[in-house]
Amino acid sequence: MLLPNNEFLATAAKIAAEMGIQAYLVGGGPRDMVMGRDISDFDFALDGEPELFPRLFARTIGGTFFWLDEQRLQSRVVRTCDAGVMTFDCAPLRGAGIDGDLSLRDFTINALAIPLAAAEVSLIDPLGALRDIRQGVIRACSDACFDDDPLRLLRALRFAATLGFAIEPGTWRAIGEKARLLHRVAAERIRDEFFRILATPDACPSLARLHESGLFAAIFPSLSITPEQTAGSFVERLERVRAVQACMADLVSAPSPFTENIHECLSLEVEAGITVGSLVKLGVFLGGDYDQKMVAMTVGRLRPGARTLRVLEILCAYAGTAAVLRHWKPTERAMYRFFRDREPAGLASLIVSVAGGLVSARLCSDMVDFYFNHYPAVRDDTLLSGEEIMGILGVPPGRPVGEGMRVVKEAESIGLVNSKTEAVDYLGKNLLTKDDPVR
Secondary structure, three states, rough: OEEEOOOOHHHHHHHHHHEEEEEEEEEEEEEEHHHOOOOEEEEEEEEEOOOOOHHHHHHOOOOOEEEEEEOOEEEEEEEEEEEEEEEEEEEOOOOOHHHHHHOOOOOOHHHHEEEEOOEEEEEOOEEEEHHHHHHHHEEEEOOHHHHHHOOHHHHHHHHHHHOOOOOOHHHHHHHHHHHHHHHHHHHHHHHHHHHHOOOOOOOHHHHHHHHHHHHHHHHHHHHOOOOOOOOOOOHHHHHHHHHHHHHHHHHHHOOOOHHHHHHHHHHHHEOEEHHHHHHHHHHHHHHOHHHHHHHHOOOHHHHHOHHHHHHHHHHHHHHHHHHHHHHOOOOOOHHHHHHHOOOOOOOHHHHHHHOOOOOOOOHHHHHHHHHOOOOHHOOOOOOOOOOHHHHOOOOOOOOOHHHHHHHHHHHOOOOOOOOHHHHHHHHHHHHOOOOOOOO
């Protein structure tokens, strides 16, 4: 077996040979080669020159060098090419030689090494990685695996989800016993792994494993869902996720002129590593009529950005969406306001509504057509201005005017009023005829 015909690997091998050091391709690269997958991870373990090698490699390929951890001499080289942004991580060998280095890694499937200097691939496999790859097993490299880096607790579930592997019983037992260690991990690292899990086509088995292991409670302590809960709340939440996953899968696979558009919308990153599609799953899982404060408290351990919180707030607002769609009159203006009032999660809100049985397939098709063909072009004229509402109600500026604006806006958003005359009539019926009139 030969090394892949990759110019960057060839360059790394040439530089290592000229410097008289041994460089190894380790981690996910060798694993993916064995599995017949394209290499997506380039991790180099260096037996010497851990600072000079990556700097020279970066200069040679036209990349950018920077430190990941200067104290530990761990660095990264980034290179932009036609295939996108490529990263190459470099670090000195740990332990006694390459075997010692591999024994300190996370899981056996990642404990393979290939010497770059060899003309033919010579796999170094001291821990039985090939066996576990063939059997589809995630196995910890050592008893200290999770103590050394508790993020590996989540990485085990992520590899199981993305590779379709099973977690070896002893490793699974250790995950449950060590779940409490997750509090030692930086929020950003937990967030990245969690959203990689959510991004898989079917996140439900992983969410169930997170729940069973106790890791879910460590990530979302305010939800108070204990591992002992095998029915009720958690199961209902998973069912909502399954429904919305099925809906998304149908929309991106159905013969439609908008299939690619929908796929792009769901793949759009709200912030680095967090896609709209992943937030749809998390939103329906959390459920409830959450305001931003409640959403922020629930997902606070992940330290999301303001835009992520806004999208989650919209997607969690089941009660509001249900009330709107119960009286739905799908005029062009109503569809416009449905999407506008839920930006930047308008299309995602529609998907949640379809999955929840609030919107029919026919109406969904009409709204998708409107969203991609007409939505940006529709004018956002307000049927009644603040001054007009003051005149109708006979009140000065203040709370009643704001209430009037809210009532008219809600009626417009669901298609109950579509003209100034209808808005005036609706306002009169809903504010001036109250037992406690606004005046």
